[in-house]
Amino acid sequence: MNAFVKCFWLVCLVFSLRTPLLVSAQEGIFLKEDEAPKAVFPDATSFSRRVIPSTPELKDRIKQRMGKTPTSVWEDSYVTFVAKKGETILGYAVIVEEIGKHRPITFVVGVGADRKIKDAALMVYREAYGGEVRDRRFLQQYKGKGLKDPLLPYRDIQNISGATMSVEAIGRGSKKALALVDLIYSEDAEQK
Amino acid sequence: MKNVIVILSMLLIFPDICAAQESDIATEVRELRAKLDRLEKKMADDEAQKAKRAEAEKAAITEQVKKDVISEVAAKGQSYFGRLIEQTKVGAYGSMRYGTSNLDDLHNTFTFRRFVLTVDSPIYERLKANMELEFERFTSLELDKKLTKTSGGGLTSEVALEGTQKSEISLEQAWMQYDINDWLKFRGGAVLVPLGRFNINHDDNKWDLPRRSLVDRGVPVLPATAAWPELGVGFLGDIPIGNTGKLNYQWYVMNGVALNSEIEQIGQTRAGDTTKLAYEVKLQPTRGTFSDDIKAGKSIGTRWAYSPWLGDEIGASLYWGRYTPDFLPSKPVISFAFDGKKTWGPFEIEGQYVNTQWSGVHSVAKGLAQRAITSSSEGEVGDVETEVEFELANLASRKQGYWLDFRYRFWPEVLNRTILGSQFPNPQLIATLRLEQVWFSGLINSIAFTDGSLTEFKTQQRLLNRYTLGLTYRPMPLVALQLAYEYTRTNQGKSLSTVTNYLPAKPGEYFQNAVLMGLTFGF
Numbered sequence: 001m002n003a004f005v006k007c008f009w010l011v012c013l014v015f016s017l018r019t020p021l022l023v024s025a026q027e028g029i030f031l032k033e034d035e036a037p038k039a040v041f042p043d044a045t046s047f048s049r050r051v052i053p054s055t056p057e058l059k060d061r062i063k064q065r066m067g068k069t070p071t072s073v074w075e076d077s078y079v080t081f082v083a084k085k086g087e088t089i090l091g092y093a094v095i096v097e098e099i100g101k102h103r104p105i106t107f108v109v110g111v112g113a114d115r116k117i118k119d120a121a122l123m124v125y126r127e128a129y130g131g132e133v134r135d136r137r138f139l140q141q142y143k144g145k146g147l148k149d150p151l152l153p154y155r156d157i158q159n160i161s162g163a164t165m166s167v168e169a170i171g172r173g174s175k176k177a178l179a180l181v182d183l184i185y186s187e188d189a190e191q192k
Numbered sequence: 193m194k195n196v197i198v199i200l201s202m203l204l205i206f207p208d209i210c211a212a213q214e215s216d217i218a219t220e221v222r223e224l225r226a227k228l229d230r231l232e233k234k235m236a237d238d239e240a241q242k243a244k245r246a247e248a249e250k251a252a253i254t255e256q257v258k259k260d261v262i263s264e265v266a267a268k269g270q271s272y273f274g275r276l277i278e279q280t281k282v283g284a285y286g287s288m289r290y291g292t293s294n295l296d297d298l299h300n301t302f303t304f305r306r307f308v309l310t311v312d313s314p315i316y317e318r319l320k321a322n323m324e325l326e327f328e329r330f331t332s333l334e335l336d337k338k339l340t341k342t343s344g345g346g347l348t349s350e351v352a353l354e355g356t357q358k359s360e361i362s363l364e365q366a367w368m369q370y371d372i373n374d375w376l377k378f379r380g381g382a383v384l385v386p387l388g389r390f391n392i393n394h395d396d397n398k399w400d401l402p403r404r405s406l407v408d409r410g411v412p413v414l415p416a417t418a419a420w421p422e423l424g425v426g427f428l429g430d431i432p433i434g435n436t437g438k439l440n441y442q443w444y445v446m447n448g449v450a451l452n453s454e455i456e457q458i459g460q461t462r463a464g465d466t467t468k469l470a471y472e473v474k475l476q477p478t479r480g481t482f483s484d485d486i487k488a489g490k491s492i493g494t495r496w497a498y499s500p501w502l503g504d505e506i507g508a509s510l511y512w513g514r515y516t517p518d519f520l521p522s523k524p525v526i527s528f529a530f531d532g533k534k535t536w537g538p539f540e541i542e543g544q545y546v547n548t549q550w551s552g553v554h555s556v557a558k559g560l561a562q563r564a565i566t567s568s569s570e571g572e573v574g575d576v577e578t579e580v581e582f583e584l585a586n587l588a589s590r591k592q593g594y595w596l597d598f599r600y601r602f603w604p605e606v607l608n609r610t611i612l613g614s615q616f617p618n619p620q621l622i623a624t625l626r627l628e629q630v631w632f633s634g635l636i637n638s639i640a641f642t643d644g645s646l647t648e649f650k651t652q653q654r655l656l657n658r659y660t661l662g663l664t665y666r667p668m669p670l671v672a673l674q675l676a677y678e679y680t681r682t683n684q685g686k687s688l689s690t691v692t693n694y695l696p697a698k699p700g701e702y703f704q705n706a707v708l709m710g711l712t713f714g715f
Contacts, residue, residue: 028371068617101283126279128314135432135502137435137438137502138502150618152617154618154620159503162393162398165669165670
């Protein structure tokens with residue numbers, strides 16, 4: 001048995017020597033605001049930032065667009081980016097927040113010009129459990145989803161066992177981003 | 193002479209002019225002196241005011257600095273502790289059940305299975321702590337202690353203990369974790385032993401049936417009953433494999449399971465006006481101590497799970513360590529498990545197989561005989577009979593078993609217009625079929641020893657089956673209402689009580705039909 005204990009401490013030592021850098025862990029900050037739009041639109045060559053204040057009217061219209069899906073938190077304002085490649089608009093990146101089980105999850109949703117999700121990426125995860133929602137294999141499920149899709153675990157999203165609340169939060173936030181893009185940027189385009 | 197005469201003549205002729213000139217000069221001098229006095233006074237006043245102002249400014253600056261320092265310290269304190277308190281989250285999960293049974297001694301009853309308080313806190317970046325405190329079937333615990341004068345001289349010491357049936361308060365987890373990176377996290381404290389998939393994921397509200405499995409709880413096949421924590425340290429982490437794969441591992445060194453004593457004190461009145469006081473000392477495998485270990489040598493526990501893509505996982509785990517206390521021969525328990533989950537849309541299959549071998553059970557019985565000398569001793573004083581009994585419980589050379597859950601999740605749209613669906617964004621119904629089997633080899637039936645020698649050592653081979661069919665309604669992910677039918681059966685003619693730790697079956701009661709209704713929640 002002592003051999004096992006020695007072996008354990010030896011492995012501890014080896015691990016500590018082989019770990020040159022502290023890199024990302026389950027909870028923490030994974031993307032800063034200026035990195036966020038690039039994470040969901042890697043092909044874009046320029047981004048223009050636009051902050052949209054959240055007014056009671058805007059909330060009501062987002063609520064209408066989201067249908068039965070309730071939000072757990074309303075932002076004071078929405079930080080959005082228009083992603084362009086040359087002069088072509090690739091889409092819109094929206095930073096949103098939703099409560100997982102106890103704490104807010106901050107993430108960016110990239111919505112294409114076709115009003116479908118291009119990609120999503122986690123910016124800040126604060127929950128003690130359920131960090132698997134950050135994995136690419138989870139987030140890639142949202143690609144191609146639109147406002148009319150349920151974006152719910154066991155419906156059109158594969159759940160993560162033990163992280164159902166976080167999975168639902170990502171779905172709610174994605175719907176909020178889709179609704180916002182639909183309201184703000186579609187109307188802008190129509191007005192032009 | 194001539195000049196003197198002229199001056200004198202002038203003085204005599206113009207005496208007023210000279211006097212007037214003298215007076216003007218004196219006045220001027222006085223005025224100048226007064227002016228000088230005023231100037232001096234003004235300067236002195238100005239100096240005094242300047243000094244006063246400087247003093248006041250100095251005092252103000254000192255006060256401001258003091259205030260700034262205090263507010264800075266306060267702000268820092270508030271930002272750290274305030275943030276810590278704000279980010280520390282208290283949660284809980286709990287479950288209750290109503291069960292019916294065909295067993296004579298098991299009434300139809302409500303049972304508050306457990307209420308577990310959970311706290312998690314991010315102490316600092318990458319450092320976090322977590323704890324779970326369980327109250328199992330617990331209502332109250334009262335202790336009373338008195339030392340009083342005895343009338344007529346002497347002292348009386350009284351101790352009273354009042355508790356409730358089958359109650360337990362238990363620390364299920366209490367650990368600190370340092371996230372070095374995704375694939376290397378250090379965890380130390382009371383950690384859940386990573387043997388199989390249930391123990392590390394045991395919250396009642398995550399499961400769809402209102403009773404835990406035989407392998408993990410009802411027998412158990414695990415070396416100790418789930419939820420099973422041990423005090424130790426180790427590493428865990430996730431390693432990405434390819435685009436969609438992931439390898440998860442946990443590896444700990446711990447105090448480990450040990451044969452520990454459970455003392456039962458019995459007071460009995462009997463026919464014939466006699467009474468009996470009995471002490472039954474059961475030596476049985478229990479989770480390791482959180483105090484000084486009662487055995488030399490530590491245990492290891494490890495689980496490696498590969499998930500090729502989201503929703504699917506296969507795992508293998510191992511537990512190995514000495515289970516005998518220092519006063520018995522050194523013998524190890526080795527336990528290994530395989531588990532997995534497969535998802536096809538709304539269908540899921542999840543299962544776990546565990547095989548536990550307690551080595552040297554016969555030697556352990558012999559060692560106990562040598563130490564305890566006599567398994568049972570009796571004495572009588574007047575009408576009071578006293579008895580002390582030692583026994584080895586819940587030990588078998590080998591226990592192995594599995595549980596296999598088949599689940600189907602669905603939600604008829606028509607229910608959206610009912611109370612079940614109208615208020616919730618994603619309600620679900622889950623139909624579950626669970627199959628369970630446990631095999632016992634060399635299960636201790638009875639042992640006896642006298643004068644330090646083993647006089648009786650009987651074992652048996654047994655089989656235990658259970659089939660459960662359930663339907664669960666989940667309005668929210670953390671809340672479930674459960675309904676289940678359960679059929680449990682062991683070898684014909686044998687009692688279920690000798691192979692389970694929850695069924696008080698009489699001799700010969702070898703099967704049970706039960707209907708269970710459960711409610712479980714978390715927040």
